[in-house]
Amino acid sequence: MSYDTLRRVALEWGAIQQTRLRINNMMKAFKRLERPVYPWLDEITTQLERVEGVAFRDVRRNALSSSEPWIVRVAQFIEETHGLGPAVLCLVGLLPPLLNFANPAKVWKYVGLHVKSDGTAPRKADAFDAEKMNPRTGKLGAPVFSPQLRSLATVRIVDPIIKQVESPYRIAYDARKAHTAVTHPEWATDNPKAPKMHYQRDAIRYVAKRVSRDVWRAAHGHNVGDTHAPAAVPVRPEDAA
Numbered sequence: 156m157s158y159d160t161l162r163r164v165a166l167e168w169g170a171i172q173q174t175r176l177r178i179n180n181m182m183k184a185f186k187r188l189e190r191p192v193y194p195w196l197d198e199i200t201t202q203l204e205r206v207e208g209v210a211f212r213d214v215r216r217n218a219l220s221s222s223e224p225w226i227v228r229v230a231q232f233i234e235e236t237h238g239l240g241p242a243v244l245c246l247v248g249l250l251p252p253l254l255n256f257a258n259p260a261k262v263w264k265y266v267g268l269h270v271k272s273d274g275t276a277p278r279k280a281d282a283f284d285a286e287k288m289n290p291r292t293g294k295l296g297a298p299v300f301s302p303q304l305r306s307l308a309t310v311r312i313v314d315p316i317i318k319q320v321e322s323p324y325r326i327a328y329d330a331r332k333a334h335t336a337v338t339h340p341e342w343a344t345d346n347p348k349a350p351k352m353h354y355q356r357d358a359i360r361y362v363a364k365r366v367s368r369d370v371w372r373a374a375h376g377h378n379v380g381d382t383h384a385p386a387a388v389p390v391r392p393e394d395a396a
Contacts, residue, residue, distance in 0.1 A: 156217035158252050161226060164217075165248025168210040169303070175203040214248065215241040225254055225374045232373035238322025242311040243370060249304060253374035262367045266308050267300030268360055276360060308363040316362060324362050331358040 156164075178200050185192045218230035229247055233239045246266075247253060256262050263269045271277055279302050287297035316324045332354045335342065342353035372379045 156221040156223075156226065158223055158226065158248075161214065161218065161221070161244070161248040163248075164210055164214050165245045168207060168214065168245055169249060169307075171203055171207045171210060173303075175200055175207060178203070211241050211245070214244045218244050225252075225376075228373045228376060229253070229370055232370065232379060236323065238316040238319045238324050239312075239366070240315060242307065242315075243366065246304065246307050246312065246367075247370065247374075249301075249307070253371055256371060259364075259368040259371045262371055263364055265300060265304070266363075266367065267302060267305035268308065268364050268367065269300070308367060309359050312366060313359050313362050316366075317359075324365060327365055328358045328362045331361045 178196060182192050182196055182200075215230075218226055219234070221227050221230065226247075230244065233241075233243050250256075250262070250265065253262070256265070260269070267277055267282065269277065271281070277300065282298060282300055282302050284297050284299050285295060287295065287299075313324075313328075316322045317328060319325060335354050335357055339353075342357075343350045345353050369379045
């Protein structure tokens with residue numbers, strides 16, 4: 156599998172998944188409005204799930220025998236790391252070639268995992284810069300990052316990590332929440348109805364960045380042996396006595 160083939164399969168998988176999700180959302184809307192849901196919609200979503208699964212498996216099966224060494228290195232890293240799966244390869248295929256990124260921070264910016272100048276995470280509304288020229292269209296409104304890729308990185312990739320306690324990235328997830336519980340106690344009062352939400356979202360972004368950083372390292376042939384070292388948890392003054 157070349158990068159072009161990986162990208163084609165990843166785009167196919169992404170298109171099928173988005174179509175399935177849109178139909179599912181439409182069916183939910185019909186039920187909320189108490190409108191009839193046509194039986195053939197269920198048949199379509201079942202077929203889409205099947206085809207989506209085939210594309211998903213094709214990515215994993217072919218990446219290990221790729222003609223491009225950097226893809227093989229990434230695929231081997233994913234195979235050897237518990238909790239990672241074909242979704243990571245799909246993200247790699249939807250990105251420009253990882254060898255074109257000078258450092259992991261460039262990947263984070265492209266995916267939307269970066270931090271803005273004011274120290275906050277970018278929102279969906281920040282995905283386009285209305286004042287910047289789009290090089291493709293020659294018009295104002297250049298993309299800054301892809302909300303779709305960020306969703307893939309934070310949901311499809313990180314969700315399985317959180318659910319599998321054996322995953323080394325789960326250690327980083329738990330350590331990050333423990334870290335921010337000490338460094339940002341005010342987050343617990345940001346949303347009284349969901350006091351843990353800020354900590355969870357921060358830890359999800361943190362793990363997504365760790366995964367993309369390590370995949371970048373693997374692609375470039377760098378050592379990823381320290382990839383799962385958890386973040387240090389500051390000692391609270393009351394615990395130091």
